[in-house]
Amino acid sequence: MTNLWWVRHGPTHARALVGWTDIPADLTDHAALARLADYLPADALITSSDLIRASATAEAIAGNRRLLPADPRLRELNFGAWEMQSASQVEDQALARAYWETPGDIAPPEGESWNAASTRISAGADDLVRAHPGADIIVVAHMGAILTQLQRALRQPTVRVFSQVIDNLSVTRLSIADDWQAHEINHRP
Numbered sequence: 001m002t003n004l005w006w007v008r009h010g011p012t013h014a015r016a017l018v019g020w021t022d023i024p025a026d027l028t029d030h031a032a033l034a035r036l037a038d039y040l041p042a043d044a045l046i047t048s049s050d051l052i053r054a055s056a057t058a059e060a061i062a063g064n065r066r067l068l069p070a071d072p073r074l075r076e077l078n079f080g081a082w083e084m085q086s087a088s089q090v091e092d093q094a095l096a097r098a099y100w101e102t103p104g105d106i107a108p109p110e111g112e113s114w115n116a117a118s119t120r121i122s123a124g125a126d127d128l129v130r131a132h133p134g135a136d137i138i139v140v141a142h143m144g145a146i147l148t149q150l151q152r153a154l155r156q157p158t159v160r161v162f163s164q165v166i167d168n169l170s171v172t173r174l175s176i177a178d179d180w181q182a183h184e185i186n187h188r189p
Contacts, residue, residue: 001177002129005040005138006146009048009057011168016086019079019111019144025053025168027060032169037061039171039189041136047128048140049074057169058140065138073124076142080111103158114158118148125149129176146172153182 010025010033012018027033040061047068048058055070082090090096092109099106103114112120121141128137143166151161153174166172166186173183 001175002132002134003041003136004125004128004149004174004176005044005136006149006172006174007036007040007057007061007138007140008143008146008166008168008170008172009051009054009140010060012053014084016084016089017079017082019076019083020051021084022051023053025057027056029169033057033060035189036169036171037063040138044136044138045132046138046140047071047074049076049142049145051075051142054140054142058138061138061140068128068137071124071127073120074139074141074145075120077114077117077144078112079108081109082111100162101159103162114148117144118151121145121148122152149174149180150182150185153180 010027012023012025014023044065045068046058046062046065048054048070050070050072087096099108105113105115107113146166147161147164150164150172151158164185167188171187171189172185175181175183
């Protein structure tokens with residue numbers, strides 16, 4: 001059985017849709033980072049999205065763990081033209097409502113749909129599982145990326161998965177043997 005320990009990166013304090021914009025995380029809560037690092041398996045491999053908020057969080061909790069290369073497929077959802085806008089600033093409010101209320105193939109202008117993001121992120125996760133069968137792998141990523149994989153494990157409709165909270169520096173552990181299973185979700189060590 002392979003365990004993927006999904007960790008959401010440190011907070012950015014942005015009050016906007018932050019997808020592929022490469023903004024740093026606030027990693028000044030050293031006590032929270034230490035608790036997180038201590039909670040995760042000491043012999044786990046660790047990887048992340050290639051965005052600085054995830055890769056810096058991975059480096060901050062890595063300790064003596066083997067750090068694998070960052071993977072751009074593990075990035076957050078691509079919000080395209082909505083990037084760095086608050087929900088109220090999005091010009092096409094009907095499209096924005098449809099994106100969140102009936103997720104699937106609806107995409108922001110120049111962005112990606114939930115289904116496209118899920119396919120991209122799942123490919124990255126599947127490659128990790130194939131390359132390291134039976135391992136514990138810490139994956140530092142983003143709320144949307146974690147939700148796509150949580151959906152796989154829970155087999156729930158997307159709109160229901162969207163209601164799940166994934167806090168910064170939380171752990172969501174999924175295991176893969178014959179099938180995907182969810183264990184802890186949004187655990188704060």
